[in-house]
Amino acid sequence: MGVRRYTKMAYKDPDEMVFGHAKFPVLEHWNVQFGAGYVVPEVKVAPEPGTERSKETLVKEMASIAEQAAARAVDIGLPAFMVEQEHVFQQTYHADWGYACTLAQAEVLKKYYDEYGVCAALRQTVGDLRIEEKGGLRGSEYDNAIAQCVEECCKAGASDICAETMGGKSVLDYGVMRGDIRAILFGIGYLGSIDMEYFWKRTVAQCAKYDTRPAGDTNCSGANTCMYVAGGLLGKDMSHTGAALARAISAARSLVAVECGATGPLKDCGYENTIIKAITGVPICQEGKNAVCAHADVMGNLTCQVVDCWSNESVFHREEMGGPTPAVWLQATGYEAALMNTAIQTGNAKTLRDLYTFTDMFRDPQGTLLAYPNAYRVGKAIVEYGKDIYLRARAAALEASKIMMEAYEAKLLQMTRFELDTLRKYTSILESLPMEAEIFVDQCMREYPRKIPTFDPKSYGL
Amino acid sequence: MALLDWAKKADFDMIFKRYNVIIEGPAIKPEDDPDVKKVLPTAEPFKSLAMAVIFGDSEKAVQAAKSALDRGTAPLDVIEKGLAKGMDAVSALYAKGAYFLPDIMLSADAMTAAMQVAEQKLGRAREKKGTVVSFVAEGDPHDIGKNLVVMFLKANGFEAIDLGRDVPNSQVVDAVKKYKPVMLTGTALMTTTMTAFPKVAEMLKEQGLSVPVFGCGGGAVKRDFVESYDMGVYGVKAFHAPKLAEAALAGKSFKDIRKEYPKIVGEFVAEYADRM
Known part of the structure; x- marks a missing residue:
C-alpha cells in the first residue's frame, strides 16, 4: 500500500472546523460514527495493578471495565460511547492475551448494543514494546509480537486499532535533556516519520482484512514527553515554547499514519490532532479537562474546540464515591459531549467552540499554537512542503514560532525570559538548518549515533 | 472571527494568570545570585573551573582544567574545589527555578569532560561517595x-x-x-x-x-x-x-x-x- 502525501488542506478555512464534524466521518461497527454531526464520549481505564499476573485475571478485569462503562452509559442515557483499552505489556506481548481481552470487552459492548441499542466502539491501543537497543524497531521479537497482537485484536472484534509508537525517541530524549532543537526535529520529525511509515503500512494492511479501522497514532512518546517535562507554569525542566515547537513538529510526524491509510478517529492524547484534522479532514479524539484523573495540563478547555470523540485519557480501575472509575469517568466525558451535542443541535456550536478555545488560547504558548486558527496555519506550512518529511517538520516549527512571537508582540501571550530566549534561540537554529534533507540527515548522523548509545540507525534504514 | 474581538476586550486576569511571568525577578548573572555566591570559589583557578561548569561550556571547562593542572594544581583539587563547586551552584540555581534541565545537563557534560582530564592526570577515577x-x-x-x-x-x-x-x-x-x-x-x-x-x-x-x-x-x-x-x-x-x-x-x-x-x-x- 502506498503513502499519500498531503499537499493541500482538507478545509478551505479554519472557521469550517467545529467539534462533532469531520470532512471524512468514520463508521465503526455497533453503529458508531465519528465526525458525523455529534461528539462521542470516550472512557479509558488502566487495569488494576496486579491483574496482569495471569491471562484469566486480566481478561476478567477487562470485561469488568467494559461492563461498568456500558452500564453507566445506559444509566445516564448516552446515545453512544467508546471504550479504549491501552494495552499493558503482557496484553500485547502475548497475542492470545490480546485476543481474549478484546473478545471479553467486545462481547460486553455487543450485548449492550443488542439489548439497548446504545452505540459503542471498542478501541484497542497496542503497546509499542519495541526497544532500539534490544533487537531494533523492525523485525525484532517485540515487533513481531505487536504485529501478531494487532491481528488477534482485529479478529476478536476491535472497532479500531491505535498505537503510540516510539520511533525517534532515543534522539528526542537527548534533545529534551540538552535543549537541542535539532535533535528534537531529527527525532520526532525525521526518524519518527520514517518509523511511522513502517508501522502504519503494516497495521493498515492488517486492519483491512477485518471490520476494524486503522485509527491513528499519537506522538505521546515525543511531544507529550516534552509537554509533561515542561509541566505547569512553575515547571523548571523544559521551556513551554520549546514544548510547543515539539508539538508542531509532531503534527508532521503523526500525519504519516493518515498518509498510510489510517482513517481516524485519531487517538486522544495527540494534542497535534487539530493540525492533522485541518490537513486531512479525519475525525479526532482529544483529552483535556476531563482527563484531570490522569494529568495536569494548561489547555483543558481548548482541546474541545474541534473534537469528535472526547476522552478522559486514563484512570486507575478502582472505586470512587460515584462508583467504579469506568462509570464515573464516562459520565464526566459523557456530559461534556452532551453539552457540545446540545450546542450543535441548537445552532451554537461555533460560539461554544470559540469559548473553549479562548479560555486557554493565551494561558500557555502551546495553547496559542493549537488554537484552531493557528493550528490551521501550521497545517498549511506542513502541506507546503508535504512531500518532504524533513522540510515539512521544520516548516511546522518555524510557523509555530512565528505564531507565538506574533501573539507575544501583540501583548496577548506573556512569556518568561526563559520561554522567550528559548524560542528565539531555537528559531534561529531552525532557520539556519539546510533546505536539503540529505544534508540535514548527514549532519545529524555525524553527531547523534556517537552521542546516543541507544540510537540504532538501522531501525530507520539509515 | 469572535476570537479576535474577544482578545481586544477581555480582561485576561479574570480568566488566567501566568504566575511564572508574574514572579519572575530581574535578570541577574548566575554568579551574582546569593546562593551561588555562597558556594562559588573566589580564588583562581577554581573560580574559572566552576564558572565553566556553571555556563555549561565543555570546551572552556576542559581548557581551564588543563591549564590548572599544567600550573601544578592537584587533580583532586581541580575536581573538588573547582568543578564540583560549579555543579553545587548549578544545583542551587535549578532548585530555585533560575536554571532549567538543559542547563543542568550541559553543566554536567562540562563537568564530566573536565573531570576526565583531571582523572587522567590522577591516574585513577576519583573516589566516589557510594x-x-x-x-x-x-x-x-x-x-x-x-x-x-x-x-x-x-x-x-x-x-x-x-x-x-x-x-x-x-x-x-x-x-x-x-x-x-x-x-x-x-x-x-x-x-x-x-x-x-x-x-x-x-x-x-x-x-x-x-x-x-x-x-x-x-x-x-x-x-x-x-x-x-x-x-x-x-x-x-x-x-x-x-x-x-x-x-x-x-x-x-x-x-x-x-x-x-x-x-x-x-x-x-x-x-x-x-x-x-
Whole structure:
C-alpha cells in the first residue's frame, strides 16, 4: 500500500472546523460514527495493578471495565460511547492475551448494543514494546509480537486499532535533556516519520482484512514527553515554547499514519490532532479537562474546540464515591459531549467552540499554537512542503514560532525570559538548518549515533 | 472571527494568570545570585573551573582544567574545589527555578569532560561517595526519568550503575548482589510495569539481600504504592536522588527517609505535605 502525501488542506478555512464534524466521518461497527454531526464520549481505564499476573485475571478485569462503562452509559442515557483499552505489556506481548481481552470487552459492548441499542466502539491501543537497543524497531521479537497482537485484536472484534509508537525517541530524549532543537526535529520529525511509515503500512494492511479501522497514532512518546517535562507554569525542566515547537513538529510526524491509510478517529492524547484534522479532514479524539484523573495540563478547555470523540485519557480501575472509575469517568466525558451535542443541535456550536478555545488560547504558548486558527496555519506550512518529511517538520516549527512571537508582540501571550530566549534561540537554529534533507540527515548522523548509545540507525534504514 | 474581538476586550486576569511571568525577578548573572555566591570559589583557578561548569561550556571547562593542572594544581583539587563547586551552584540555581534541565545537563557534560582530564592526570577515577544501581522496570521502555536520576547522581559524585530500560527483575537482584549499592532506584511510567518494584523487593528479601533505600518514581507511581513494600521510598523529583543517597550514606533507614523526605531534599514537596 502506498503513502499519500498531503499537499493541500482538507478545509478551505479554519472557521469550517467545529467539534462533532469531520470532512471524512468514520463508521465503526455497533453503529458508531465519528465526525458525523455529534461528539462521542470516550472512557479509558488502566487495569488494576496486579491483574496482569495471569491471562484469566486480566481478561476478567477487562470485561469488568467494559461492563461498568456500558452500564453507566445506559444509566445516564448516552446515545453512544467508546471504550479504549491501552494495552499493558503482557496484553500485547502475548497475542492470545490480546485476543481474549478484546473478545471479553467486545462481547460486553455487543450485548449492550443488542439489548439497548446504545452505540459503542471498542478501541484497542497496542503497546509499542519495541526497544532500539534490544533487537531494533523492525523485525525484532517485540515487533513481531505487536504485529501478531494487532491481528488477534482485529479478529476478536476491535472497532479500531491505535498505537503510540516510539520511533525517534532515543534522539528526542537527548534533545529534551540538552535543549537541542535539532535533535528534537531529527527525532520526532525525521526518524519518527520514517518509523511511522513502517508501522502504519503494516497495521493498515492488517486492519483491512477485518471490520476494524486503522485509527491513528499519537506522538505521546515525543511531544507529550516534552509537554509533561515542561509541566505547569512553575515547571523548571523544559521551556513551554520549546514544548510547543515539539508539538508542531509532531503534527508532521503523526500525519504519516493518515498518509498510510489510517482513517481516524485519531487517538486522544495527540494534542497535534487539530493540525492533522485541518490537513486531512479525519475525525479526532482529544483529552483535556476531563482527563484531570490522569494529568495536569494548561489547555483543558481548548482541546474541545474541534473534537469528535472526547476522552478522559486514563484512570486507575478502582472505586470512587460515584462508583467504579469506568462509570464515573464516562459520565464526566459523557456530559461534556452532551453539552457540545446540545450546542450543535441548537445552532451554537461555533460560539461554544470559540469559548473553549479562548479560555486557554493565551494561558500557555502551546495553547496559542493549537488554537484552531493557528493550528490551521501550521497545517498549511506542513502541506507546503508535504512531500518532504524533513522540510515539512521544520516548516511546522518555524510557523509555530512565528505564531507565538506574533501573539507575544501583540501583548496577548506573556512569556518568561526563559520561554522567550528559548524560542528565539531555537528559531534561529531552525532557520539556519539546510533546505536539503540529505544534508540535514548527514549532519545529524555525524553527531547523534556517537552521542546516543541507544540510537540504532538501522531501525530507520539509515 | 469572535476570537479576535474577544482578545481586544477581555480582561485576561479574570480568566488566567501566568504566575511564572508574574514572579519572575530581574535578570541577574548566575554568579551574582546569593546562593551561588555562597558556594562559588573566589580564588583562581577554581573560580574559572566552576564558572565553566556553571555556563555549561565543555570546551572552556576542559581548557581551564588543563591549564590548572599544567600550573601544578592537584587533580583532586581541580575536581573538588573547582568543578564540583560549579555543579553545587548549578544545583542551587535549578532548585530555585533560575536554571532549567538543559542547563543542568550541559553543566554536567562540562563537568564530566573536565573531570576526565583531571582523572587522567590522577591516574585513577576519583573516589566516589557510594554506588547506586538504577533501572527501568521490566516491560517499560520509558527511560528519561532514569537517565535524569543517573545524571544527577553522577554529577553529585556517586557511582551510578545504569542497568538500562525494560530490565528483568532477576537482573536487578543480581546487580544488587554484585554492587552492594547504598541505594537502588527504579522508574516506571506505567501502572502495570511499576508492579515490578514490589516483586524486586520481595526477591531481594527471599535471597537475604537488602538495600538501605529503594527509591521508586515515575509517571503513574504514587507514594502509597511505594510505601506498601519494604525498602520503598517514593522519589518525587529526579534531582532528589543524590540527597536520598546521601541520607542513606549517613545511616538513615528507608523508614527515616520516608518520614523526613522534605527535610532531606530541602524543599517543600507536595506529595509529602503531611510530613513537613
